[in-house]
Amino acid sequence: MISIIIKVIKTLSSQVRDRGIYYVLLMNMSHIIGVLRGYFYKLLYLKNIKSSIYSLQSKSSIEIFNENSKVYIGKFVFIRKNVSIRIDFNGELSLGDNVFINDNCTINCVSKVSIGENTKIAPNVCINDHDHNFKYNSGDHLIRGNVVIGKNVWIGSNVVILMNTTIGDNAVIAAGSVVKGEVPPNTLFFNKREKSYKSILIQDENVYKAN
Template sequence: MFSVLRKIVKTLISESQNRGVYYSLIMNLSQLNGITRGLFFKFLYLKNINSTIYSLQSNSKIEIFNNKSRLNIGKFVFIRKNASLRIDFNGVLSIGDNVFINDNCNINCVNKIVIGKKTKIAPNVCINDHDHNYKHTTDDHLIRGEVIIGENVWIGSNVVILRDTIIGDNAVIAAGSVVKGEVPSNTLFINKRENIIKNIIKKEKYVVKAN
């Protein structure tokens, strides 16, 4: 705990020098509000959440629907506004130290999701470790899998990460990608996309490759 407090004090001094005292104060009041909200959810789900200090900004929420569900949050995790972390059944969501989750992200866990330390997640990212069992192959209405995201990964805006996905350390996921399967470490993942335009009168078809 003392090491955490020491780091907070050093950060406050550094931010005051770089941003100016006034703007540093405004920013840190926002941070204090986020830390307070984080503590509120920790006490709300006392037996389900394992964490130290983390920040949960305005309108972001944690929803836990089962006494077997678990949320592990590392040190100095920062979750910005309008994010949703939802855990149900035997789900275990683990978020490593210094992870940054931007606005409007949704993480839905019913089995296992791991986000490695120092990973950065851009706005509007959706992560799911399950699919709906629309073919009714079993009695369970969900098909459950895992999502493992390594350390120091960058995930771009509007990315969707599906069940049974493993992303290696230092990988970069390009904005707008849909990811399923294995992404090796130290690689850039880009979905190949093309725009298809159909003329509904003459029934002609045009294919325009995206840049």
Template sequence: MVNIFKKIIMTLLSEIKKRGLFITILMNLSHLIGITRGLFYKVLYFRNINSTFFSLQANSKIEVFNKKAKITMGKFVFIRKNASIRIDFDGVLQIGNNVFINDNCNINCVNRITIGKNTKIAPNVCINDHDHNYKKNTTDHLIRGEVTIGENVWVGSNVVILRDTHIGDNVVVAAGSVVKGTIPSNTIFLNKRETELKPYKGKEKVVQFSI
């Protein structure tokens, strides 16, 4: 606990030097509100959430729908605005130290999702460890899997991470990607996409290019 407060003080002094006192006060007031909201959810789900202090900013929420569900958060987890974390059944969600989750992210866990330390998640990312069983060939309406995101991973904006995905350490996931399967460590992952420009007047040729 002493080390945590020491780090906070050192960070504040550094921010004052870079940003100025007034801006630093405003910014950290927002952080204080986020930490207060985090404490509220920690108390609300005291049997389900195991954590130290974490920041949960405006309109972000945690929903736990089963007494068996567990959330573990490491130190200095920061969750920005309008994020939604939902966990059900006997799901286990583990978030490591110094993880940053940006605006409008959705994490839906019914089995197991692990996010390694120092990972940064950009806005509008969706992470699911399950699919709906549209074939209805079992009594369970869900098909359950796992998602593992390694340490020091950067997940770009608008990424969708599907069940049974394992992302190694130091991976960069390009914006707009749909991820499923195993991604080796120390790689850049992107979906190859082709764009077509189809004229609606005249007889011009279709132009294709890859991004």
């Protein structure tokens, strides 16, 4: 606990030097409200959530639908606005220390999702450890897998991470990528894109027709 207090004091001192005391007060008021919201969800799901100090900002939510679901949240995890986290069945979600999740992200966990410490996730990222079982007529409508994201990973905006994906430490996932399978440590992952153009013929000033 003492180490946490020392880190908070050092961080505040640095922020005052860089931003000015007025803006630091405004910014940290938002953080304090986020921490209180985090504690609210911890109390709401007392059996399911084990956490240290973390911030859950406005319009973000954690929804747990099963008594067997587990959530582990490390120190100084920061979850920005309009993030949706859902855990069901025997799902186990783990967020390591200093994980940062930006606006409008979704995490859906029914099996296992693990995100290592110091990983940063940009806006509009979607992480799923399962898929819909559309091929077979069975009692379970889901196909389940795992998602394991290592330490110090950077995930760009609008990335989709699918079930049975492992991302190694220090990897960078380029914006707009769809990821499934294994991404080795210390690599940049991106989906190859090719631009294509098709000419158009102008018939009159208001009507366009493709060749």
